[in-house]
Amino acid sequence: MTKSFVLKEYIFTFIFWLVLGIVLWCNFQITTEKYLAMIQAVIIVVSSFAFTHFLTNKLLPKALREKKMNRFLIQAVLVIFILSIFFAIIFTYLEVAPKNQLPRNFSDQFPFLWKGFYMSLPASFLINGAACGIKFYKEHGRIERDHILLQQAHLENQLKLLQEQINPHVVFNILNHIHILMKTNTELADFLLMRFSDILRYQLYHCNQNLVPLDKEIDYLKNLIEVEKLRWGNELNVDATMEFQTKKAFIAPLLLVPFIENAFKYVCRLPGQTGYIKIICKEESSTLFLYVENSYSDIPLQKSKDGAGGIGLQNVKKRLKLQYPDAHDLIIETDHLIYKVTLTLKLSEENE
Incomplete structure (x- = not known):
């Protein structure tokens, strides 16, 4: 007051x-x-x-x-x-x-x-x-x-936790992979290092706002997917499609990351099997459609304390309820060892 x-x-x-x-x-x-x-x-x-x-x-x-x-x-x-x-x-x-x-x-x-x-x-x-x-x-x-202030503080704390969650999980594995590539393929190591630096730059300088431009968030997801693809190599088939029409749309930062990370985290890892991930992210008339599908196995899921989805997915559900209470539709389902996430989100056209 x-x-x-x-x-x-x-x-x-x-x-x-x-x-x-x-x-x-x-x-x-x-x-x-x-x-x-x-x-x-x-x-x-x-x-x-x-x-x-x-x-x-x-x-x-x-x-x-x-x-x-x-x-x-x-x-x-x-x-x-x-x-x-x-x-x-x-x-x-x-x-x-x-x-x-x-x-x-x-x-x-x-x-x-x-x-x-x-x-x-x-x-x-x-x-x-x-x-x-x-x-x-x-x-x-x-x-x-x-x-409202309490909700905002809760969202900011969740976003900070999410950023802290992403960094240790990705940094260790990617830096270790870059270290190995520097001895065998310096050109690929350089490419991976540049993508990884773009990821960190986005998290450090663009995620301190309530809303960020959708194209920045999409570029971040592309870099994240590209880094994961290089890290997995031939062990994983990844098919990602990213399309958007307008550059005026805004979205809450790092809102879509848990869905992508979960796909790579819980994809099928059984010996002799090649897992796959399919990602479709489209925007039309300020409405975002995200579809993530990945193969999984009951065995690694049973070993996971949090189950398929984990803490990150629970946090993003809470964020959707708080930030997009009447503007989202989230469906999560499993079918014959296939994990599917479908999200429809009404985006804002102004950075409020």
Whole structure:
């Protein structure tokens, strides 16, 4: 909450109570002397402010935090009754007494106090009800803002975890492969090193935003697939198709990576069998279609603690729910030792 917003709120509150005091004074002076009307207006405004401030700034936030609204309703009724009694006293001794001689016995004054009490109930209810309504609206808005900020922080933490997950998994294997290639094929080692540097550059300099251009994310996926293909060599058949029409589309960074990494991680590794991975990624009219298919075996899946998909896939599911709640459709299925992922995603056309 900014200082300017707080200042505007204080100004609005001051103007509200000032206007209420002026209206009460104008109303009272019709039937009462001006100085008595002024005293009544000031006392009513000050007492109303004190009671409503206690109700809305102390009791209501506490009830919302502790989720005890039934208790707050009882407290609100008590505050309204107490304020009405206070109004009745003002009405009796500053409005009635100057005009009519009140009985000396308090029991004989009770009818005047009772009249002032039930006449004050509607005003007390309206003042406190309006104040509670405004405060509840503000508190609800604050809770919503805090929830959004918490979701954003959660997403940022997940993205950082994802980046940290990718780096150790890829870096060790690729650097080791480059080390071997430098002794046998320096040209291929140089090519692989350049692709790997592009991967790291994207992760370091382009993934700190909420959204990144789709073409940058696609280039990153291409480099990742190319590096994995070179690392696996003839042990794996990889068929990847990447197509997109517009360069104005944006996507959450590293959102598609777990699907690609899972395909390479859980592809069939049985002796005497050549695994395969098929990847289709297309964009049309700001709608992204991703299809990933790979062969797998029950044996390595049983050894995996996380199963097919692992932690990365669980994280990306959460990210999709938070960042694209009504704009995605994810289907994951297995069929005859084939693992399939189909994702349809409505993309943003602006980097918000």
